[in-house]
Amino acid sequence: MEALAAVVYSDMAVDFLKQPVQFIKGVGPNRAKILSDSGIRTVGDLLAMVPRRYLDRSSVSRIQDLRSGSEPVTVMATVIATGTVPGRRGRKRFEIVIEDEPGRRMKAVWFQGVAWISKVIETGHRLALHGKPSRYGGMMSFSHPDFDRVDEQGPSIDTGRIIALYPGSSALQKAGLTSRTFRKIIYDLIKDHGEELWENLPESVRAPEGLMDGRVARRAIHFPRSQDELRGARYRLKYEELFFFQMLLALSRVRKERIPGMVIASSGPLETRFRDEVLPFTLTGAQDNALADISADFASGKQMNRLLQGDVGSGKTVVAAIAALKVIDAGHQAAVMAPTEILCEQHYRSLGRLLAPLGVRVGLLTGSTPAAERRELLAAVADGSCQLLVGTHAVIQDGVDFHRLALAVIDEQHRFGVLQRAILFEKGDRPHMLLMTATPIPRSLALTLYGDLHVSVMRERPPGRQPITTRMVREKERERVYDLMRDEIRQGRQCYVVYPLVEESEKLDLRDAVSGHEALSAEFPDVQVELVHGRMKAAEKEEAMGRFVSGESAILVSTTVIEVGVDVPAATFMLIEHAERFGLSQLHQLRGRIGRGQHASTCILMAEYRQSEESRRRLQAMEETDDGFTISEIDMELRGAGDFFGTQQSGLPAFRIADLMQDQAILDRARDAAFALIKQDPALSASENQAMKLWFETFVRSRGMRLSRIG
Numbered sequence: 001m002e003a004l005a006a007v008v009y010s011d012m013a014v015d016f017l018k019q020p021v022q023f024i025k026g027v028g029p030n031r032a033k034i035l036s037d038s039g040i041r042t043v044g045d046l047l048a049m050v051p052r053r054y055l056d057r058s059s060v061s062r063i064q065d066l067r068s069g070s071e072p073v074t075v076m077a078t079v080i081a082t083g084t085v086p087g088r089r090g091r092k093r094f095e096i097v098i099e100d101e102p103g104r105r106m107k108a109v110w111f112q113g114v115a116w117i118s119k120v121i122e123t124g125h126r127l128a129l130h131g132k133p134s135r136y137g138g139m140m141s142f143s144h145p146d147f148d149r150v151d152e153q154g155p156s157i158d159t160g161r162i163i164a165l166y167p168g169s170s171a172l173q174k175a176g177l178t179s180r181t182f183r184k185i186i187y188d189l190i191k192d193h194g195e196e197l198w199e200n201l202p203e204s205v206r207a208p209e210g211l212m213d214g215r216v217a218r219r220a221i222h223f224p225r226s227q228d229e230l231r232g233a234r235y236r237l238k239y240e241e242l243f244f245f246q247m248l249l250a251l252s253r254v255r256k257e258r259i260p261g262m263v264i265a266s267s268g269p270l271e272t273r274f275r276d277e278v279l280p281f282t283l284t285g286a287q288d289n290a291l292a293d294i295s296a297d298f299a300s301g302k303q304m305n306r307l308l309q310g311d312v313g314s315g316k317t318v319v320a321a322i323a324a325l326k327v328i329d330a331g332h333q334a335a336v337m338a339p340t341e342i343l344c345e346q347h348y349r350s351l352g353r354l355l356a357p358l359g360v361r362v363g364l365l366t367g368s369t370p371a372a373e374r375r376e377l378l379a380a381v382a383d384g385s386c387q388l389l390v391g392t393h394a395v396i397q398d399g400v401d402f403h404r405l406a407l408a409v410i411d412e413q414h415r416f417g418v419l420q421r422a423i424l425f426e427k428g429d430r431p432h433m434l435l436m437t438a439t440p441i442p443r444s445l446a447l448t449l450y451g452d453l454h455v456s457v458m459r460e461r462p463p464g465r466q467p468i469t470t471r472m473v474r475e476k477e478r479e480r481v482y483d484l485m486r487d488e489i490r491q492g493r494q495c496y497v498v499y500p501l502v503e504e505s506e507k508l509d510l511r512d513a514v515s516g517h518e519a520l521s522a523e524f525p526d527v528q529v530e531l532v533h534g535r536m537k538a539a540e541k542e543e544a545m546g547r548f549v550s551g552e553s554a555i556l557v558s559t560t561v562i563e564v565g566v567d568v569p570a571a572t573f574m575l576i577e578h579a580e581r582f583g584l585s586q587l588h589q590l591r592g593r594i595g596r597g598q599h600a601s602t603c604i605l606m607a608e609y610r611q612s613e614e615s616r617r618r619l620q621a622m623e624e625t626d627d628g629f630t631i632s633e634i635d636m637e638l639r640g641a642g643d644f645f646g647t648q649q650s651g652l653p654a655f656r657i658a659d660l661m662q663d664q665a666i667l668d669r670a671r672d673a674a675f676a677l678i679k680q681d682p683a684l685s686a687s688e689n690q691a692m693k694l695w696f697e698t699f700v701r702s703r704g705m706r707l708s709r710i711g
């Protein structure tokens with residue numbers, strides 16, 4: 001009876017959360033339209049808005065105490081004069097003079113958005129302003145401060161000790177949706193409908209964490225009564241967000257773990273011969289561990305879903321080869337997929353070299369495989385005589401008919417995107433899946449992006465690796481750099497010269513690379529200098545790359561198209577032009593092209609004199625470490641979790657309150673709790689979990705996620 005009541009109650013609240021914002025007090029059709037443009041469509045979205053900052057009156061500064069150039073401060077003052085001032089080239093600025101209680105004055109100035117700001121701010125308004133103070137012509141001044149109206153005569157929500165400031169865009173501001181309006185709308189909403197919200201986490205999750213009650217937290221995040229309460233509310237809501245997301249991953253994993261997989265015996269004759277007779281080195285501990293993980297998956301009777309994360313050069317290819325041998329030993333087939341033809345050919349060559357001595361037949365299938373060859377190959381794949389097929393994913397996905405496919409290896413899996421990963425998993429054969437990536441990512445991102453997979457990490461590199469010396473240099477040292485290159489080339493080594501390619505200025509960058517190629521051809525008249533860039537035809541590109549890979553050319557000038565996995569052991573030198581323009585992880589990936597042979601390597605980062613603090617730290621990190629995992633952590637610290645992958649579609653969910661960088665400890669706890677709960681109640685059928693289940697379903701839908709999409 002009690003359980004039933006809970007369900008009815010919850011349904012009501014879910015309906016409430018799903019209501020369009022338009023019908024809320026204070027929001028009409030106009031505002032609803034503008035809110036919806038910023039992603040706020042329902043009551044639930046509105047309540048989930050997170051204040052961007054809080055104004056604590058106990059931390060308000062007095063104008064008389066401001067110091068020019070200090071950190072940003074908050075000032076509360078009354079507007080005593082306003083004016084639009086004509087400036088140079090017809091550009092107007094809007095200035096106000098404000099005065100605080102002790103009677104001191106300062107200015108605030110806006111150069112942008114003058115038209116609407118001058119309409120919003122009037123003499124007599126009481127404002128809270130937040131900005132960096134600096135002194136201009138004898139008067140303290142803010143330039144483009146954040147501001148918010150906080151009239152004393154307004155409702156108490158504007159004059160409490162801690163007041164919330166909401167994210168603002170000029171569209172929102174123009175529609176009158178200022179922080180003050182948001183406070184009013186949300187205040188009325190909670191006042192009139194607070195009862196319809198309910199606690200959405202079961203006691204079993206809340207108690208061990210000492211989490212604040214959900215209703216209290218949802219009110220307190222907007223109207224905190226104290227800093228303590230605010231801290232509690234933030235923790236609670238971050239935890240909840242991360243918990244629900246991890247629950248999604250836990251459910252996805254449970255679902256995958258139900259999929260049966262072919263049982264592959266632990267080792268057979270091919271694998272034994274390979275290890276004893278063919279393999280020219282002993283495996284590293286990390287490689288052994290990864291293979292032990294894979295063997296356990298193969299023996300489990302379940303489909304393997306494993307991600308092999310290893311820095312460039314950690315030796316993932318051999319792991320994939322042995323995994324393939326295990327299934328071939330058992331009479332099955334394996335497929336290796338890579339995103340580009342260059343990578344496929346390289347895999348084809350190296351896997352062929354490793355497996356040919358054992359009589360294993362390896363095939364290569366790409367977009368440029370000639371029709372006749374293709375037909376023959378497809379027949380061999382269909383009758384099982386081709387045991388290992390290497391190819392681009394597009395080609396393999398396109399209805400290749402395998403005789404008995406038991407293992408699909410996907411190299412550089414991050415380039416496939418989450419969606420494609422999902423499609424591959426749905427493939428009829430249900431092969432074991434081994435995903436490989438050479439892009440180390442911080443642990444918290446891995447738990448979020450790949451949290452439903454099993455992960456093997458290879459941090460160790462094969463022994464005998466020669467060190468790479470990395471140094472940042474200035475333009476005036478260019479001659480020295482060319483001398484170093486000459487030395488390398490004289491010893492039979494090869495050099496990469498890399499130019500950045502920023503999409504917006506593609507033409508310009510291309511010109512850089514083209515003229516760089518000309519300059520280098522003149523500088524090094526005795527050797528062949530190749531040029532590879534994104535505008536070239538695929539075939540031309542492959543030919544130029546081919547000449548470099550075979551050693552015919554000593555220097556390869558390129559935009560960033562050189563592929564992640566290209567392996568040229570004789571390349572010992574890399575010059576990265578405009579290094580300050582590259583992201584840190586990208587620099588690391590590029591550097592991974594050298595240091596792959598017997599000889600010590602050098603990486604030169606050519607950088608401008610003028611650099612941002614951030615780019616200086618990036619280049620410094622490159623000089624200090626070549627551990628990909630350390631680099632990825634620094635990169636995330638510099639860029640923030642959201643930007644970690646740049647503009648690429650990352651599949652990373654947008655968190656509203658949690659921050660993957662700052663909240664790693666909460667993430668760990670929420671993940672453990674979510675996985676434990678799903679293990680106990682995988683169908684979420686326990687009565688104590690019903691309220692949560694309803695809320696969770698709304699969460700999943702409102703974030704545009706689907707269960708099957710994750711994974």
Ligand code: ADP
Nearest residue numbers: 281282283284312313314315316317318462463
């Ligand atoms: P990645 O992980 O970047 O794909 P590769 O598989 O291309 O790395 O391996 C990089 C190089 O290291 C290859 O030349 C490979 O032969 C070599 N290698 C791999 N494993 C070992 C090992 N255990 N000992 C010595 N060299 C190894």
Ligand code: MG
Nearest residue numbers: 316317438565
């Ligand atoms: Mg590789």
